[in-house]
Amino acid sequence: MKQIAGINDFVVKFANVNGSGSASANHLFAKAIFRMGIPVSPRNIFPSNIQGLPTWYEVRVSSKGYLGRRGGVDLMLSVNPQSMEKDVASVEPGGYFVYDSTKPLAPDLKRDDIFYFGVPLTEMCMREYPNPRLQQLLKNVVYVGALAALLDIEFSILKNLLNDQFKGKEKLISSNVHALEMGYQFASENFKCPLPIRLQRGGNVAPHILESEHILMNGNTAAALGAIYGGATVAAWYPITPSTSVIDAFAKYAERLRIDPGTGKKNFAVVQAEDELAAMGMVVGACWNGARAFTATSGPGLSLMSEFLGLAYFAEVPVVLIDVQRSGPSTGMPTRSQQSDILAAAYASHGDTKQVLLFPATPRECFDMTVQSFDLAEQLQTPVIMMSDLDLGMNDWMSPPLEWDDSYQMDRGKVLDAKGLDAVGEWGRYMDVDGDGIPYRTLPGAHPTKGAYFTRGSSKNEMAVYSELGEDYVQNMDRLLRKFETAKSYVPKPKTHPPIAVKKPKTKLRLGALFFGTSASPAYEAVEMLAEEGYPIDTMRIRAFPFHISLDAFIHDHDQIFMIEQNRDGQMRRLIINECEIPPGKLTAVLNYSGTPITARAIADQIRQTLNTKSGDVVPLRKETA
Amino acid sequence: MSYLMPKFRHPNLPKNDLGLTIADYDGSISTLCAGCGHDSISAAIQNACFLSSIPPHRIAKLSGIGCSSKMPTYFLSKSHGFNSVHGRMPSVATGASLANRDLTYIGVSGDGDTASIGMGQFIHLIRRNVNMTYIVANNGCYGLTKGQDSATADLGSVSKYGVANPFDGIDLAGLALLQGASFVGRSFSGDKEQLEPLIRAAMAHKGFAFIDVVSPCVTFNNHVGSSKSYSETRNHLDAMPLDFVPMREEISTQYDAGTTQGVTLHDGSVIHLRKANSDYQTDDRNAALNSVQIAKDEGKILTGLLYLDPNSQNLSQNLKLATKPLNALDKDDLCPGSRVLNSINEGLR
Numbered sequence: 004m005k006q007i008a009g010i011n012d013f014v015v016k017f018a019n020v021n022g023s024g025s026a027s028a029n030h031l032f033a034k035a036i037f038r039m040g041i042p043v044s045p046r047n048i049f050p051s052n053i054q055g056l057p058t059w060y061e062v063r064v065s066s067k068g069y070l071g072r073r074g075g076v077d078l079m080l081s082v083n084p085q086s087m088e089k090d091v092a093s094v095e096p097g098g099y100f101v102y103d104s105t106k107p108l109a110p111d112l113k114r115d116d117i118f119y120f121g122v123p124l125t126e127m128c129m130r131e132y133p134n135p136r137l138q139q140l141l142k143n144v145v146y147v148g149a150l151a152a153l154l155d156i157e158f159s160i161l162k163n164l165l166n167d168q169f170k171g172k173e174k175l176i177s178s179n180v181h182a183l184e185m186g187y188q189f190a191s192e193n194f195k196c197p198l199p200i201r202l203q204r205g206g207n208v209a210p211h212i213l214e215s216e217h218i219l220m221n222g223n224t225a226a227a228l229g230a231i232y233g234g235a236t237v238a239a240w241y242p243i244t245p246s247t248s249v250i251d252a253f254a255k256y257a258e259r260l261r262i263d264p265g266t267g268k269k270n271f272a273v274v275q276a277e278d279e280l281a282a283m284g285m286v287v288g289a290c291w292n293g294a295r296a297f298t299a300t301s302g303p304g305l306s307l308m309s310e311f312l313g314l315a316y317f318a319e320v321p322v323v324l325i326d327v328q329r330s331g332p333s334t335g336m337p338t339r340s341q342q343s344d345i346l347a348a349a350y351a352s353h354g355d356t357k358q359v360l361l362f363p364a365t366p367r368e369c370f371d372m373t374v375q376s377f378d379l380a381e382q383l384q385t386p387v388i389m390m391s392d393l394d395l396g397m398n399d400w401m402s403p404p405l406e407w408d409d410s411y412q413m414d415r416g417k418v419l420d421a422k423g424l425d426a427v428g429e430w431g432r433y434m435d436v437d438g439d440g441i442p443y444r445t446l447p448g449a450h451p452t453k454g455a456y457f458t459r460g461s462s463k464n465e466m467a468v469y470s471e472l473g474e475d476y477v478q479n480m481d482r483l484l485r486k487f488e489t490a491k492s493y494v495p496k497p498k499t500h501p502p503i504a505v506k507k508p509k510t511k512l513r514l515g516a517l518f519f520g521t522s523a524s525p526a527y528e529a530v531e532m533l534a535e536e537g538y539p540i541d542t543m544r545i546r547a548f549p550f551h552i553s554l555d556a557f558i559h560d561h562d563q564i565f566m567i568e569q570n571r572d573g574q575m576r577r578l579i580i581n582e583c584e585i586p587p588g589k590l591t592a593v594l595n596y597s598g599t600p601i602t603a604r605a606i607a608d609q610i611r612q613t614l615n616t617k618s619g620d621v622v623p624l625r626k627e628t629a
Numbered sequence: 630m631s632y633l634m635p636k637f638r639h640p641n642l643p644k645n646d647l648g649l650t651i652a653d654y655d656g657s658i659s660t661l662c663a664g665c666g667h668d669s670i671s672a673a674i675q676n677a678c679f680l681s682s683i684p685p686h687r688i689a690k691l692s693g694i695g696c697s698s699k700m701p702t703y704f705l706s707k708s709h710g711f712n713s714v715h716g717r718m719p720s721v722a723t724g725a726s727l728a729n730r731d732l733t734y735i736g737v738s739g740d741g742d743t744a745s746i747g748m749g750q751f752i753h754l755i756r757r758n759v760n761m762t763y764i765v766a767n768n769g770c771y772g773l774t775k776g777q778d779s780a781t782a783d784l785g786s787v788s789k790y791g792v793a794n795p796f797d798g799i800d801l802a803g804l805a806l807l808q809g810a811s812f813v814g815r816s817f818s819g820d821k822e823q824l825e826p827l828i829r830a831a832m833a834h835k836g837f838a839f840i841d842v843v844s845p846c847v848t849f850n851n852h853v854g855s856s857k858s859y860s861e862t863r864n865h866l867d868a869m870p871l872d873f874v875p876m877r878e879e880i881s882t883q884y885d886a887g888t889t890q891g892v893t894l895h896d897g898s899v900i901h902l903r904k905a906n907s908d909y910q911t912d913d914r915n916a917a918l919n920s921v922q923i924a925k926d927e928g929k930i931l932t933g934l935l936y937l938d939p940n941s942q943n944l945s946q947n948l949k950l951a952t953k954p955l956n957a958l959d960k961d962d963l964c965p966g967s968r969v970l971n972s973i974n975e976g977l978r
Binding site for chain 2: 038216217218219220228231232234236237239260261263266267268269270271272273274276277278280281282283284285286287288289290291292293294296310311314404405406407408409411412413445446447448449450451452455456457458459460461469
């Protein structure tokens with residue numbers, strides 16, 4: 004039987020019990036690989052539960068720097084009897100299974116095509132540590148020690164990480180290091196270390212990764228920093244997974260970076276609202292009054308905020324919303340990732356509405372796009388929704404460092420202050436002076452006699468006076484549409500890459516792939532896999548709605564396009580069909596909506612399947628009834 | 630009613646401390662029904678702002694949806710206004726107040742907007758002690774949808790449809806007291822003498838000031854059998870008269886000994902409770918609750934300043950917000966710059 008082999012290219016999965024303290028040990032494992040300079044992407048696959056249910060942590064190691072999920076597991080570290088049967092079954096043939104051998108493995112968990120490594124974790128910890136809590140916690144550290152030997156992790160890095168983590172708590176450091184050593188020693192003495200899958204600093208790691216000084220951070224923290232740097236002063240929110248950590252991180256950084264040096268008072272406000280309706284209401288009120296305000300939420304919150312998003316669209320109040328998507332509808336799978344709020348966000352609210360959406364794909368983009376959201380919202384005087392997701396928001400991603408240009412100035416858009424009001428002749432809140440659909444606004448308190456107006460969700464004329472005249476209403480709605488057209492040139496453009504050279508292509512069709520957000524990384528990987536098989540596929544990563552004109556061109560220039568996304572209904576595909584002048588049949592949906600992030604293998608499989616069906620026989624989107 | 634606003638104003642209108650006349654506090658002409666109680670409240674707000682010499686542009690008017698929420702159009706055209714969504718004005722006002730703590734905020738709502746769809750936000754607005762005046766024009770019915778009972782309709786009160794309300798009404802003033810509101814008043818739209826000073830006091834208060842104003846609906850709830858008609862309200866009113874004297878005038882204002890009781894606000898202005906009610910203790914929340922309940926049991930509507938805590942901490946104070954309004958902070962105050970970001974990057978390696 005052949006063992007899976009590979010340097011810096013494999014998938015390790017940890018099967019744990021939720022609430023057993025495994026998270027920090029697993030993070031230690033991933034971070035050590037990161038510190039070795041090897042591309043790593045860890046993912047928490049966790050239940051909606053505080054304690055007791057199965058939870059997993061999947062660590063992808065990729066010399067080429069693929070950060071999406073590959074699919075499949077090469078090494079399973081399993082310490083959860085509840086899920087062990089499935090965990091054993093999910094290992095690739097030739098792969099490895101590391102388990103707690105304090106009790107013998109049940110005979111039905113034995114496969115003859117994988118390799119078993121029993122480490123008596125419980126027994127070792129019972130023997131070493133009198134404290135039951137420590138026995139439990141350090142078990143996790145012992146297995147990290149064993150894995151360090153099996154996979155060749157630099158031991159000094161692990162020790163340094165523990166020193167950082169428990170700075171000032173010498174006792175904890177020494178007990179953790181001891182646990183690590185115990186695991187390391189056991190594996191070294193009992194197994195042939197390292198395994199054919201292993202790590203090696205430098206080695207085959209892609210040069211562009213070796214050369215840059217990457218960071219390891221999650222998208223929610225990056226977005227929170229974006230809000231700090233973008234000048235947000237009011238954060239109103241209601242706790243909801245997976246967006247909670249956006250505001251937690253904002254509050255943490257604000258407490259550090261936003262305290263007035265003279266008075267010790269706060270240059271920011273964080274308010275936990277009574278629900279998402281109120282959270283969005285507070286943001287609307289604060290933005291109307293000239294502050295930069297934002298909220299973060301997830302699917303159910305987006306539904307509740309839709310009423311206010313409609314008001315903000317129609318009354319033209321700048322608003323920033325960070326939607327960290329999870330599996331819906333309703334409560335759905337609250338701790339599982341999806342890209343399934345696309346349509347709900349794009350058309351949030353009743354009546355004719357269109358909202359500006361941004362689609363970050365990396366923590367770096369979460370940061371940049373959050374900053375940009377505040378500028379865009381004020382430039383366009385409309386809500387801007389940044390569409391992150393659980394996978395990007397809550398997992399650690401290797402990312403280029405965040406960068407800041409100190410010459411940045413907040414773009415507050417068309418706001419007339421007292422001077423401005425005195426300078427202009429006639430002013431009407433909803434007059435399209437510049438022909439771009441964007442009117443001039445004023446802030447309460449600005450001028451003693453000029454610029455006051457009534458903001459309302461009801462129809463009005465250009466002077467902001469209540470009006471039920473059809474022509475006033477139509478003029479206003481048409482101007483809003485004009486403004487949305489203007490937005491196309493303001494929002495981030497799609498990203499394309501030079502096509503991958505393919506020798507002897509197997510098809511004459513001009514193929515393209517579209518994707519966005521967290522589907523991008525595995526999509527790029529799948530496209531490279533398919534290129535090697537003889538299928539050249541051009542790519543375009545969508546970064547915003549309204550769509551840039553180059554999207555239409557991309558679709559026109561290709562015969563068949565794969566729209567890769569993570570929801571059941573092909574929501575982005577529908578949005579494109581709705582908004583662009585293109586033949587819908589050109590777009591083939593490539594989907595994953597299982598709740599665990601899409602894998603490169605699944606994308607490649609679906610595309611391969613479509614390409615291998617005889618021409619014109621496109622995989623049906625809708626099954627015919629018999 | 631007339632839909633043309635009379636342009637003529639007396640040339641010698643009295644001026645306030647800012648040199649402004651009452652005309653400087655005008656709004657657009659009301660489109661409410663002739664005789665609507667709400668118009669009297671609008672007039673009282675306008676007059677209160679004029680008398681207290683608040684610059685109109687330093688006031689922000691907010692409302693939800695309904696007849697009541699149309700009111701802010703009808704006073705203070707030189708103030709910014711925000712007619713938000715149904716029942717959600719409290720959150721908009723909270724956000725606005727966080728963005729700029731220096732403006733005076735007047736929220737106008739109705740019994741449907743506050744006691745039904747907006748109950749959740751209303752309670753939390755009280756809980757946060759947002760620095761604003763919140764007036765409910767309370768007529769016990771839905772006007773714009775033509776006369777359905779609202780949640781404040783009294784038990785047994787007969788609606789336009791001839792049906793006696795089988796549910797106990799929500800007492801918003803009692804609720805506000807119970808939830809810890811720092812200023813609670815009740816009044817009647819027909820009692821200008823009381824309502825005006827009450828609004829002035831509410832605006833001087835540096836926290837959440839709630840005024841429940843019984844404001845009869847002439848079209849749908851002014852008939853025999855309604856407990857919130859003009860005549861029923863007048864007949865059952867138990868009014869505590871009061872005066873509001875701003876700090877700068879307080880020194881020169883004289884009252885006969887024993888006829889009044891003064892309640893001093895945080896800014897030094899004084900509310901004088903007059904005559905028979907001068908033994909009412911405005912600083913006793915439990916007594917206030919008791920008085921409201923006793924009056925209700927006796928079929929009376931107790932109006933006046935029910936409770937005041939002049940030293941309560943409002944939201945901006947509790948959040949320890951900078952003295953400078955958040956909307957006036959610039960890049961230097963807000964953006965930590967590249968050096969800090971580089972050190973954050975360093976911590977993520």
